Amino acid sequence: MxxxxxxxxxxxxxxxxxxxxxxxxxxxxxxxxxxxxxxxxxxxxxxxxxxxxxxxxxxxxxxxxxxxxxxxxxxxxxxxxxxxxxxxxxxxxxxxxxxxxxxxxxxxxxxxxxxxxxxxxxxxxxxxxxxxxxxxxxxxxxxxxxxxxxxxxxxxxxxxxxxxxxxxxxxxxxxxxxxxxxxxxxxxxxxxxxxxxxxxxxxxxxPESPYYLLNIKKYEEAKNALQRFRGNSDIEEEFEEIVKTMESDKQEKSSSLKAIFQVKHNRKSLIIVLVLDLSQPFACQEIMLMNLHEILNSAQSTYMSTTSAGIIFGCIMLVSAIVSSLIVDRFGRKFLLITSSISTGICLVTLAIYFHMKRSGHNLDSLSWIPIVSVLVYAFVYKIGIGMVPIVITSEIFTTKIKALGMTISDGVYVVGSIASLQMFFALKSTFGIHVPFYLFTCCALVTSLFTIFLIPETKGKTMEEIQTILKGE
Missing domain, CATH: 1.20.1250.20 (MFS general substrate transporter like domains)
Structure with a gap:
């Protein structure tokens, strides 16, 4: 019985x-x-x-x-x-x-x-x-x-x-x-x-975001919205966590620009996001996308036309973005960022060395495949980490109260960084040679890997409240 x-x-x-x-x-x-x-x-x-x-x-x-x-x-x-x-x-x-x-x-x-x-x-x-x-x-x-x-x-x-x-x-x-x-x-x-x-x-x-609905004190609508996004599963525990997170956010001094600098964990969030925002343009994203044909023409490769290489470059970036989307919740943000930034640095320094040797007068006709391979490998290793993960972290690392301001600052810094990296590339290329900016951007990619290792927390599989707890050092 x-x-x-x-x-x-x-x-x-x-x-x-x-x-x-x-x-x-x-x-x-x-x-x-x-x-x-x-x-x-x-x-x-x-x-x-x-x-x-x-x-x-x-x-x-x-x-x-x-x-x-x-x-x-x-x-x-x-x-x-x-x-x-x-x-x-x-x-x-x-x-x-x-x-x-x-x-x-x-x-x-x-x-x-x-x-x-x-x-x-x-x-x-x-x-x-x-x-x-x-x-x-x-x-x-x-x-x-x-x-x-x-x-x-x-x-x-x-x-x-x-x-x-x-x-x-x-x-x-x-x-x-x-x-x-x-x-x-x-x-x-x-x-x-x-x-x-x-x-x-x-x-x-x-429906609207449950976080926003709670922020404007529409508790029942927030609960209904969360229920729609979770199906028929029990949402009580998750809803309580969200409410607790919102109440914790309200204890902060304000939602103004001053709050980002006054509150320690807000400052840490902002620093992480700004470094990641700058890591993208200074790892040559816009430079590659806008000047790919010029870079490959400078290499004078006979192995593939620049038009074909450009199409393959775009396809590889797309495949890499798909792969990143599928594995970012399995392998984690830090793993992809570290692997991507180191691999990106290797591709960039390979290009720098090639162009440096070519400028020094070495005959590299038999090695003209190297820049093409470097650029195509770059398309994959860059996009799988640095090219995708920062926006994921940016969307989850700010508290609800300062998220709008934080993400707006992030967008502005990214635009300024993109303009600065392009102007730096053109100035260094015309003054010292095309190899010099690639050496510089190699260093930027490697600095990103070190910053990720020591200062960026892993946010995979964590609630917004858990992420803030980590940033607070609790």
Whole structure:
């Protein structure tokens, strides 16, 4: 009789476990679905960043419907960066006042208008205005989307969800590289507008972040939102943790800029994020993306055309982004950052040594495959760690109270770092030779690995409250 009871209890326990797994699975599917919906915006972001690459040759050609000089065309990218910087104070207010979800929706509407404006523009100035507003929309999206996903995701798949979005951004860049030279000028704008309109429609039915709802004291709505993102599983314990985290955040002095510097763990969070933000441009991200053909032409390789190498480079980065998204929650943030930064440094120093020897007069014809291999290996090892992980950490390391301000500062520092790294590359290359900036950026990549080893905590599988506890040293 006792054995029958035990068997019955075991059977009931197994049924409960299966039901729990089913509920968790249902919640996971809905969260991943949400990340793909946000990813529609990311695809158009990638298209926006890569748009000038195929369009500048068209707009400066005799076939262009809107004739531009090369100098005028180059200003299109600058105006978008100006828009990004201009939007910083707007974004920090929007995500806390109207919410993460509504900020994303608002950015989508702005971006749809920009793509339509680019399509119908009849003057250069109109394109400049559209690119400026596109920078505003991209900044709002770049801050609000990771914040939203970081707050709705279960701790075990938070890295995956952020990774999906930035993988889709790479899809958008590759898409514009392929379609831009092949289709009429207006087609990419139509594709982007359709994707954004689809997101607006689908996103309208998704709930707001539970963290934001708690911040504005809508407790019942916050609980319902969390329940939707977790399926039918029991959310009481997780909800209590979120409430406890929010109450702890409210004890901080303020949500202003002063609070980031007054509170020790906030300062630590900011330092970590700023170093990671600068690690990307100073590990040659923009330099490789914008100057790949020039770098390979300088190598004078006979093993592969620069056009073919560029396409393969983009494909490898996309594959690497997918791999990173799938393993970031298994191997952890620190492992990927350390491995990636060391490997990136090896690729960069290989390029530096090659160009140094070539400048010194050595005959390297038989070794001209080295820069191509180095660049293609760089595409994989950079993107799997430094190129993906910082945005995951940025979305989870700030307290709710300063997250909007912290992520906005992060975005601004990244833009400034990108401009600085590009200008440094051009200045050092023209003054001392192309090998010198690669030596410098090698050092930057290796410093990132040391910083990660000693100062960045592992956030894999931890709740927001646990992450803050670690930063506080408790």
């Amino acid at each position: 006792e054995n029958d009871k035990k068997r019955k209890s075991w059977s009931e326990l197994m049924m409960e476990n299966k039901e729990t797994e089913k509920n968790v699975s249902h919640g996971t599917i809905f969260q991943i679905y949400t990340s793909f919906i946000v990813g529609l915006l990311a695809i158009t972001d990638g298209m926006a960043y890569g748009w000038t690459s195929p369009m500048i040759p068209y707009l400066t050609s005799d076939e262009s419907h809107l004739k531009m000089s090369l100098h005028e065309a180059e200003w299109m990218e600058t105006w978008m960066m100006i828009g990004v910087i201009f939007a910083l104070p707007i974004t920090v207010q929007a995500v806390d006042r109207i919410g993460r979800r509504n900020t994303i929706l608002f950015s989508c509407i702005i971006l749809v208008a920009c793509w339509i404006g680019i399509t119908i523009a009849s003057r250069v100035e109109y394109i400049y205005a559209a690119r400026f507003l596109k920078g505003v929309g991209l900044n709002m999206a770049y801050v609000a989307a990771p914040m939203y996903l970081g707050e709705i995701a279960h701790k075990n798949i938070r890295g995956l969800m952020s990774g999906i979005v930035f993988t889709l951004m790479m899809v958008g860049t590759l898409l514009i590289y392929i379609l831009g030279p092949l289709v009429p000028y207006y087609v990419p704008s139509i594709i982007a507008s359709v994707l954004l309109s689809t997101q607006v429609f689908a996103f309208f039915f998704l």
